[in-house]
Amino acid sequence: MTQHPLYELPAMEEIRRVASWLARLGWSEGSGGNFSVRLDTLPEALTALAGDKPVPVPVAVPALGGCYLLVTGTGTRARDIAEAPHEGLGLFRIAPDGQSTTFICGNDRPTSEMPSHLAIHAALHETRPDHRAIVHTHPPRLIAATHVPEFEDPAVMADVLLRMQSEALLHLPDGFAVLPYHLPGSLELGLASAEAVRRCEVVVWRYHGALATGRSLDAALDTLEDLDKTAEIYWTLRSAGVEPAGIPAEAAEQALRAFGRWERYARWRKG
Numbered sequence: 154m155t156q157h158p159l160y161e162l163p164a165m166e167e168i169r170r171v172a173s174w175l176a177r178l179g180w181s182e183g184s185g186g187n188f189s190v191r192l193d194t195l196p197e198a199l200t201a202l203a204g205d206k207p208v209p210v211p212v213a214v215p216a217l218g219g220c221y222l223l224v225t226g227t228g229t230r231a232r233d234i235a236e237a238p239h240e241g242l243g244l245f246r247i248a249p250d251g252q253s254t255t256f257i258c259g260n261d262r263p264t265s266e267m268p269s270h271l272a273i274h275a276a277l278h279e280t281r282p283d284h285r286a287i288v289h290t291h292p293p294r295l296i297a298a299t300h301v302p303e304f305e306d307p308a309v310m311a312d313v314l315l316r317m318q319s320e321a322l323l324h325l326p327d328g329f330a331v332l333p334y335h336l337p338g339s340l341e342l343g344l345a346s347a348e349a350v351r352r353c354e355v356v357v358w359r360y361h362g363a364l365a366t367g368r369s370l371d372a373a374l375d376t377l378e379d380l381d382k383t384a385e386i387y388w389t390l391r392s393a394g395v396e397p398a399g400i401p402a403e404a405a406e407q408a409l410r411a412f413g414r415w416e417r418y419a420r421w422r423k424g
């Protein structure tokens with residue numbers, strides 16, 4: 154049996170692994186969540202398959218002109234992608250002027266959030282060009298934290314959660330953004346996220362989920378795991394009736410200074 158051409162891409166093994174983890178973590182329930190990877194070049198066998206029916210994108214992304222996007226299909230389940238990534242993922246070419254995309258192979262019905270993914274990749278291309286992967290999923294403990302009234306101020310939520318665990322603090326010295334509620338799947342949510350990723354690697358969507366960027370899908374998932382751990386500790390303490398005090402400010406500062414990350418943290422934290 155001949156192999157599906159998408160398996161020419163080295164990223165396919167990683168996709169299988171990350172989709173499997175998202176399903177096992179219970180973060181991408183049903184067809185929840187989506188992810189994408191930006192590629193600059195393709196193996197020849199794939200470029201030859203490019204179609205000739207460009208589909209306009211609602212917001213042009215000239216920064217991505219000539220790049221390729223591997224993105225999850227609409228209504229696809231993480232657990233199914235883990236089994237057969239070539240059925241869940243679609244490969245698209247972005248026109249040189251960034252005004253349209255053309256389907257190459259795989260799943261030809263991309264997530265409705267593809268315009269958002271494109272806008273976020275365009276922002277990354279400018280600010281952190283080595284970040285080629287975006288993962289959006291629904292970590293429940295993190296979503297629960299967005300319902301806490303004291304966390305209405307995003308900087309308070311970021312500071313309290315990150316001071317639950319020392320390595321999370323070191324891994325996310327830029328904190329994370331928290332966006333107000335937006336209609337799920339809306340371009341408005343995508344554009345607000347594209348703005349937010351310029352400052353930090355994780356964007357939490359109030360009452361919805363989170364999105365992380367990374368050099369790879371694995372790295373983006375790592376970041377979400379680091380952050381989810383802080384929410385887990387927070388809720389464990391709250392459930393036990395303990396009001397979490399967090400790592401003392403002096404200890405946090407000492408650790409951040411020791412790793413040369415204090416200035417990044419001081420830039421956004423409260424007081």
Ligand SMILES: [Zn+2]
Nearest residue numbers: 185186361362
């Ligand atoms: Zn979602």
